[in-house]
Amino acid sequence: MPESTYNDGSYDIISAYYEVYNHTSRTFPEYIYELAMLEELKRRGIAATRQDKYQITYKDQPVGLQQLDLFIAGEVVIENKVVERLTRLHKAQVISYLKTVDKRIGLLFNFGGSKPEFNRLYFDPAKKPSADPPQPKVVPSAEWLYPDLAYEIVGGLYEVHTLLGAGFVHRIYANACYHELKLRGLAVKPAKRIQVAYKGKIISDLAFAHLLIESKIILFPVAIGQLRDIHLENLKQWLAYSEVQLGILANFDAVKLEIMFIRS
Numbered sequence: 001m002p003e004s005t006y007n008d009g010s011y012d013i014i015s016a017y018y019e020v021y022n023h024t025s026r027t028f029p030e031y032i033y034e035l036a037m038l039e040e041l042k043r044r045g046i047a048a049t050r051q052d053k054y055q056i057t058y059k060d061q062p063v064g065l066q067q068l069d070l071f072i073a074g075e076v077v078i079e080n081k082v083v084e085r086l087t088r089l090h091k092a093q094v095i096s097y098l099k100t101v102d103k104r105i106g107l108l109f110n111f112g113g114s115k116p117e118f119n120r121l122y123f124d125p126a127k128k129p130s131a132d133p134p135q136p137k138v139v140p141s142a143e144w145l146y147p148d149l150a151y152e153i154v155g156g157l158y159e160v161h162t163l164l165g166a167g168f169v170h171r172i173y174a175n176a177c178y179h180e181l182k183l184r185g186l187a188v189k190p191a192k193r194i195q196v197a198y199k200g201k202i203i204s205d206l207a208f209a210h211l212l213i214e215s216k217i218i219l220f221p222v223a224i225g226q227l228r229d230i231h232l233e234n235l236k237q238w239l240a241y242s243e244v245q246l247g248i249l250a251n252f253d254a255v256k257l258e259i260m261f262i263r264s
Contacts, residue, residue, distance in 0.1 A: 093167030239264035
């Protein structure tokens with residue numbers, strides 16, 4: 001790789017990655033490689049900074065703090081993974097983080113594969129998503145019970161996913177959905193906890209981040225690897241407890257937004 005390939009410091013950082021990869025085992029957790037990278041960059045005279053938590057905003061509205069496992073060297077954001085191979089989702093997450101920290105260049109390094117693997121990613125702020133809400137990629141159905149309302153909600157979900165991208169915790173998406181649906185003129189009420197009873201006695205509260213919309217639909221925003229990992233029976237019980245017949249499950253930690261409708 002010729003040194004003239006990049007003029008933003010990426011070449012030296014990539015060289016440091018190869019040095020760390022070649023002098024470490026593939027058996028370590030992610031933070032070990034991060035410490036090794038920080039040490040190698042320091043030895044090369046490359047200053048790197050790390051900030052544990054970042055304020056995430058959605059349409060100028062703060063929607064929560066999140067810890068991001070990344071560090072910044074100059075104008076370059078560095079994200080380390082320990083996986084068999086990098087995926088489109090990993091790349092999408094880095095783009096989301098670039099937007100969060102207001103940087104343009106991202107380097108995604110993998111320390112878990114049988115050979116070195118990295119991606120150099122670029123975010124262009126000039127290419128921001130359209131201000132117009134993206135059209136839902138689903139067709140309204142009478143089975144939704146409230147087709148017009150459900151269609152408006154789904155449109156808001158696509159808007160949130162388009163602007164935030166993947167890579168955040170479900171609480172961030174829940175707050176962004178709340179803000180977006182309020183902007184759309186919908187009555188939205190956070191449903192943050194439910195009482196759990198055993199043989200007629202309340203034994204505890206269970207916290208979550210669901211949204212009750214127009215007293216008709218409960219939105220379940222999640223950020224999870226696979227929707228099949230969700231226990232749908234639990235969601236149906238929450239619907240029944242709330243006396244609501246329709247739920248919308250939305251997974252935001254995906255390259256493409258994943259939506260599922262649930263009937264109680």
